[in-house]
Amino acid sequence: MSRIQSIFSIAKQPVLNIYFTAGYPTLNSTLKVMNLLAESGVDIIEIGMPYSDPLADGPVIQESSSIAISNGMSIELLFDQLKSCRTNASLSKTGIVLMGYMNPVLQYGFNRFCADAAAAGVDGLILPDLPEYEFEKEYGAIIKAAGLDFIFLVTPETSEERVRKLDELSTGFLYAVSSSATTGSETSFDQVAAYLQRLQSYQLKNPIMVGFGIKDKASFDSVAAYSQGAIIGSAFIKAIADNATLDEIIPSFVKQVRH
Incomplete structure (x- = not known):
């Protein structure tokens, strides 16, 4: 059982991924932010690797990515x-x-990247533009190794057919995007509920984590009622702009989501 799978297996409340x-906000903020998140009780930390053309990301994360790149x-x-x-x-x-x-x-080199990520203490990867057929044909074996x-x-x-296929290929959890918009978009959680209930009905092997538009306790609790937890991104990036x-x-920030 991986560390991420273990987190879900022992969780007594919805899993919070930030x-x-x-x-x-600064080049050397990374470890400080991680330590503070962990000490505050966050279950999973998702670290964005800044990129100049982040297709799935909204303006807040795009701007943070640009700043991080300019920071070096x-x-x-x-x-x-x-x-x-991990110390x-x-x-x-x-x-x-x-x-x-x-x-x-x-x-960077895919083999080298996976080996270095594992050596650095990383548990999992999210690469939204890696097609499933390339994952099956080439990259999945490297990631697993x-x-x-x-x-x-x-x-x-x-x-449904594709959801089941992606669930079969995924390990750790399945990332349920709450809408087809970019990150940070306003989302109607009444509309999301039916979608999440549909995913629930499939009885998938992986826990479901919901992302895009989750920003506070109300939105977190709304989606956690139909999933194993949720991911908060843009709202947190805004909050830490003042280093x-x-x-x-x-x-x-964590306390207001959890309590």
Whole structure:
């Protein structure tokens, strides 16, 4: 059982996954943000690898990505920053997932990337532009050999047949995009409920985590009623824009979602 699978197996409340961009708000913020999130009780930390053309990301995450790139963040530097992350007691049990796009990963070298990610303490990958047939044909075996989970995304438009196929290929959890918009978009959770109930009815093998438009306790609780938890990204990125008060902002942000 992977660390992420273990998190879901022992969870007594909906799982909280918080996304932030590596190297934001400052180049050396990464570990501090991770430590504060873990100490505040976040179950899974999703780290965005900044990229110049992030197709699935809304303006808030795009801007954080641009700032991180201008700060000097790279995959090499991120792995260097992460290499000591598991020595923190809180982070020793926290799931760590990298989210990014294939272009920079391929430039880094896919085999090397997976090996270095695993060595740095990473548990899983989300690469939204990795097609399932390429995953099956080539990349899935490399990811599995490195001991990493891989998480596919589904949307309200994804057919039942395809949902089941992506669930079969995924490990860790299945990422249910709440709408077909980009991250940070306003979402009607009345509309989302029917979609999540449909996913529930399929009795999939993976836990379902809901992302896009989750920003506070109300939206988190709304989707957690029909899933195993949710992912918060843009709202958290906005909250940490003022780097000077991370020690106050991060625990407060997590607390207002959890309580």
